[in-house]
Amino acid sequence: MQSNPSLDHKAILEWIHQGSSVLDLGCGDGELLDLLVKERHVKAQGIEIDEQAIYQCVAKGLSVFHEDIDHGLSDYADRSFDYVILNQSFQQVKNPDRVLKEALRVGSQVIVGFPNFTHYLARLQMFFNGKAPITRSLPYAWYDTPNLHFLSVSDFIEYCCKRGIKIEKSAFIGQDRIIKILPNLFSLVALFLISPSESEDRSNGSRV
Amino acid sequence: MSLVNSLSNKVGRVSEASHRNTDAPGQDLDTKVSHRVGVVQTNYFHFALPPDEFTLESGEKLGPVTVAYETYGTLNNQRSNAILILHALSGDAHAAGFHKGDEKPGWWDDMIGPGRAFDTDKYFIICSNVLGGCKGTTGPSSINPNTGKKYGLDFPIISISDMINVQKHLIDHLEIDQLLSVAGGSMGGMQALEWLTAHPERLKSAIVIATAAKHSPQQIAFHEVGRQAIMADPHWRDGYYYGGHPPAKGLAVARMIGHITYMSEISMAEKFRRRSVEEKLHKFSVGSEVEDYLYNRGNHFVKRFDANSYLYITRAIDSFDASKGKNLHEVFKETKAKVLVVAFKSDWLYPASQSKEIVKACKWAGIDTTYCEIDSTYGHDAFLLEVDEETHLVKYFLQKVMVENGVAGENRITEYAI
Numbered sequence: 001m002q003s004n005p006s007l008d009h010k011a012i013l014e015w016i017h018q019g020s021s022v023l024d025l026g027c028g029d030g031e032l033l034d035l036l037v038k039e040r041h042v043k044a045q046g047i048e049i050d051e052q053a054i055y056q057c058v059a060k061g062l063s064v065f066h067e068d069i070d071h072g073l074s075d076y077a078d079r080s081f082d083y084v085i086l087n088q089s090f091q092q093v094k095n096p097d098r099v100l101k102e103a104l105r106v107g108s109q110v111i112v113g114f115p116n117f118t119h120y121l122a123r124l125q126m127f128f129n130g131k132a133p134i135t136r137s138l139p140y141a142w143y144d145t146p147n148l149h150f151l152s153v154s155d156f157i158e159y160c161c162k163r164g165i166k167i168e169k170s171a172f173i174g175q176d177r178i179i180k181i182l183p184n185l186f187s188l189v190a191l192f193l194i195s196p197s198e199s200e201d202r203s204n205g206s207r208v
Numbered sequence: 209m210s211l212v213n214s215l216s217n218k219v220g221r222v223s224e225a226s227h228r229n230t231d232a233p234g235q236d237l238d239t240k241v242s243h244r245v246g247v248v249q250t251n252y253f254h255f256a257l258p259p260d261e262f263t264l265e266s267g268e269k270l271g272p273v274t275v276a277y278e279t280y281g282t283l284n285n286q287r288s289n290a291i292l293i294l295h296a297l298s299g300d301a302h303a304a305g306f307h308k309g310d311e312k313p314g315w316w317d318d319m320i321g322p323g324r325a326f327d328t329d330k331y332f333i334i335c336s337n338v339l340g341g342c343k344g345t346t347g348p349s350s351i352n353p354n355t356g357k358k359y360g361l362d363f364p365i366i367s368i369s370d371m372i373n374v375q376k377h378l379i380d381h382l383e384i385d386q387l388l389s390v391a392g393g394s395m396g397g398m399q400a401l402e403w404l405t406a407h408p409e410r411l412k413s414a415i416v417i418a419t420a421a422k423h424s425p426q427q428i429a430f431h432e433v434g435r436q437a438i439m440a441d442p443h444w445r446d447g448y449y450y451g452g453h454p455p456a457k458g459l460a461v462a463r464m465i466g467h468i469t470y471m472s473e474i475s476m477a478e479k480f481r482r483r484s485v486e487e488k489l490h491k492f493s494v495g496s497e498v499e500d501y502l503y504n505r506g507n508h509f510v511k512r513f514d515a516n517s518y519l520y521i522t523r524a525i526d527s528f529d530a531s532k533g534k535n536l537h538e539v540f541k542e543t544k545a546k547v548l549v550v551a552f553k554s555d556w557l558y559p560a561s562q563s564k565e566i567v568k569a570c571k572w573a574g575i576d577t578t579y580c581e582i583d584s585t586y587g588h589d590a591f592l593l594e595v596d597e598e599t600h601l602v603k604y605f606l607q608k609v610m611v612e613n614g615v616a617g618e619n620r621i622t623e624y625a626i
Contacts, residue, residue, distance in 0.1 A: 045576075054580045055600050061608040063546070065567060066580045075571040 005035050007178065008087065008113055008189050011171040015111065015193050016040050020082035023047070025069045025103065026089025030057035037062070045081075070094045073102040080106050087113035087191075091149045101163075104196045109168065113191045116172075118152035120185050136175065137188035153184040156192065164197035245280045245305035245321045245328055248314075250344055252276055255377045258353075262374070268364040272353065275378050276301045276344025277336035280320055281328030283384070288615045290384045291326055291606070292375060293335040294392030294399040297466070297521055298513055300343035303335035304328075318595040325595075325602035330610070331388065336378055338371040338399075340521050342514035345374070349450065349514045359516075361447035366520055368395070368528045372402045379410070388615060389606060391415035393550075393591035394558065395521070401530040401566065408543035413609040415602060417550045418591040420562035421530035421569070427557065430469050431522040434462030438515045447516050459515040460506030467505050472554035472587030536565070537572030546612075548605045549579045550598065552590035578605060 005013065009032050016022065018040050024033050027046030030053070036042045046057055046064035057064040070093050084107030086100065091114045093099045103110045115137035122133035132142040140147065151159075153172065160167050172179040172187035179187040256262035256271035263269055278301045283290060293303050293316065304320035306313050314335075320326040326333050337345035340363070348363035355362070379387065390403045390411055397419025404414050420427065441458030443449055471479075480497035488495050489503060531539050547570050551563035560581045570577040582597045584590040591598070609615075 051580065051583055055597070058578060058580070058601055058604045061604065061611070063576050063578045064580075065571075065577070067564075075568045077572070 007173045009035055011191050022083045023081040024085045029053050030060045030062045033062050034060045073106050076106045078105050079108055082108050085111045090114045091147045096149055109195045111193050116153050116187045116190050117150040118184055119188050153190045166195050166197050167192055169193040247308055248278055248305035250276050250278050250301055253378055253381050264364055265367045265369045266365055273346045275336050280304050280333040281331050283332040287384050290332045290387050291389045292387050294396035296394035296396050301335050301337040325599040339374045340366045342517040348516035358450040367524050368398050368402050372406055387411045389413040393417035395525050398528050404543050405539040411545050412613055413546040415548045418555055418558045420558055421536050421566050423526050428526045431526050434465050435519055437461035455515045456510040459510045463509040464502040464506045469557040470588045474585040475587050536569035540569055540573035546576045546609055551581045552584045554585050555588045557588040
């Protein structure tokens with residue numbers, strides 16, 4: 001079933017160390033976690049709001065909590081996981097700022113993946129048609145989308161600067177390929193491996 | 209071989225199982241038979257025989273103790289595929305299959321059997337009646353060896369912890385070092401939590417359904433009204449009613465209150481309608497089917513349950529505190545078992561928030577946990593009714609526990625007595 005993982009899953013797989021612990025926020029049917037367990041033998045935990053998705057996770061042998069990540073991660077101590085993943089769930093939560101802050105507290109590193117709103121096809125659709133864009137990574141009509149926030153690669157980089165979040169790695173995915181140049185224009189999906197800024201890290205350390 | 213023989217004496221027989229071949233093509237045609245546990249019988253185990261006594265949590269002593277239990281499926285050679293099923297307030301050891309001549313199967317038959325959630329082709333399932341019960345295990349309606357009469361209120365106060373320790377004696381007797389899982393809903397879930405905290409080394413996993421780590425004042429209140437109803441019945445006679453009229457009216461009212469709390473507003477509205485006014489139970493009846501239902505359930509219950517057991521067991525539930533006054537995550541620290549927690553959306557007696565408290569403690573304690581809140585309209589009764597969802601969760605959860613622990617389900621003792 002995992003014979004052909006998607007490009008974003010492949011990119012995440014490359015960043016994850018063997019045997020690490022992973023918390024996947026909004027893990028869906030558990031496809032990514034399943035891949036990480038099989039390929040990296042990670043200690044995996046998922047959180048998912050959809051009941052049917054929970055059943056699919058359980059069928060894959062994954063441990064998963066039926067919860068709303070917008071309600072916070074207060075049940076977890078600081079640095080409980082090596083990685084916290086927010087793949088395609090980041091733009092769907094009510095309060096991404098708060099959820100990401102919590103993710104950075106609970107995980108040593110955080111992986112964020114989201115659809116890039118300023119892909120050139122989206123720009124063209126908006127410019128020429130004057131309509132909300134529909135692309136491969138943003139396939140929903142405006143009235144029927146799980147996405148609550150629309151951001152670009154540049155938006156996220158700017159956000160990280162503002163919040164003092166350190167971007168460790170990034171990967172950009174276009175139509176069936178990895179994008180190396182002008183990601184804000186050509187990537188459909190953006191992935192970032194981030195960590196709390198060093199100064200914040202130190203202040204956390206001194207508190208503990 | 210002697211071990212096998214001694215075991216086969218302890219293990220309840222599964223008569224239909226020997227005729228079944230699950231690998232046979234076309235088994236689906238035979239679903240009705242092949243998915244049944246078959247005819248079973250209750251076994252009895254005695255311990256704390258004189259001069260020994262069983263010490264209760266309160267410090268009081270009790271003995272001898274009889275434990276009624278049933279088993280389904282077969283214990284493997286490594287004795288590693290045993291699962292203990294824990295029953296709720298009014299349950300008993302008869303969890304699955306049929307007693308000879310009975311039309312109704314055990315209380316969790318939908319979940320236990322070949323190919324079912326608790327798959328008797330893979331696992332060895334044990335279920336025993338709790339201490340204080342009235343279905344074969346020692347309780348207030350048992351004979352007090354000191355007087356030769358039934359205990360009545362001379363029976364000591366018992367706790368969920370005492371129930372677990374009795375079960376532990378049974379597990380020791382069956383020569384099982386470690387249970388693959390313990391599983392139960394409602395009071396059964398409390399017992400599962402108690403197993404997790406009291407004997408973490410004796411289990412690999414726990415399935416905790418529709419329960420609470422501690423009763424809320426609201427939950428205690430419903431039980432207290434039931435207890436008051438029993439004690440207000442003139443036939444109760446301070447608990448020494450054996451040999452005379454049982455306090456049937458009081459117990460029936462207690463059961464009726466229970467049934468109200470087990471349903472939801474929606475499930476009641478779907479189940480009960482009003483009928484023509486002629487068919488009324490009494491002058492003040494409005495002729496709703498719910499009145500008949502409660503009346504019938506209450507009166508049916510008194511035929512099978514002892515009022516004093518109801519008092520002792522509800523008291524044990526109400527006094528239960530899995531955390532023993534500490535933080536729940538602290539008492540979970542010792543366990544390496546995996547935990548599955550299940551709640552139901554419309555269950556207002558054991559609301560999902562109480563299950564989430566358990567899940568939260570599991571997270572803090574670093575326990576590998578899965579939690580699912582099943583969307584059901586059945587209220588607390590859902591834990592006995594939402595079979596498909598529970599089957600899915602339990603089946604895959606157990607499969608994972610089994611695989612990770614290298615437990616062989618196939619490598620089993622092949623001999624069946626019948």
